[in-house]
Amino acid sequence: MSTLPLTHKQLKIASRCDGVVSKVMQYTRQGWPNTVPKAFKCYWTRRNEVTIEAASLLWGTKVVISETCRDRILTSLHESHPGIVRMKSQTRSYVWWPGLDKDIEKLVKSCDPCS
Incomplete structure (x- = not known):
């Protein structure tokens, strides 16, 4: 953590x-x-x-993770642009919330360097 x-x-x-x-x-x-x-x-x-x-x-x-903290965590874990598979793996190692995978997919798909 x-x-x-x-x-x-x-x-x-x-x-x-x-x-x-x-x-x-x-x-x-x-x-x-x-x-x-x-x-x-x-x-x-x-x-x-x-x-x-x-x-x-x-x-x-x-x-x-409560809803108010999710974006901050995703943004931080996405700083190095690890791609969708690696980001899911890294994030799942530490945290969980309903819809976590969908939130990661949405973030990575909206990121130009990752697309």
């Missing part, structure tokens, strides 16, 4: 302010309901793999 452009404190604050991530953290602590709204489905299917460590939501060893 040291290669991410955000500190642990910034990620923690963003997670607390993100309605979806904060609710997933609540479900993780207190137990998941049998049904969840659509916004939580991708987390619900991973509910047995989601944990909280040091006030951060994790899926396995990957930090779950």
Whole structure:
């Protein structure tokens, strides 16, 4: 996580302010309901793999990133223009969020040096 452009404190604050991530953290602590709204489905299917460590939501060893931090992380990891395959691999090593692959594809396809 040291290669991410955000500190642990910034990620923690963003997670607390993100309605979806904060609710997933609540479900993780207190137990998941049998049904969840659509916004939580991708987390619900991973509910047995989601944990909280040091006030951060994790899926396995990957930090779950709140929506407000995603662009900053993608922009930082894309600075060297690694291409779509390498960028997916690098990003997946550290973080996760719903639609991560699509967000990477969209960014790389809109980048002239990478196209």
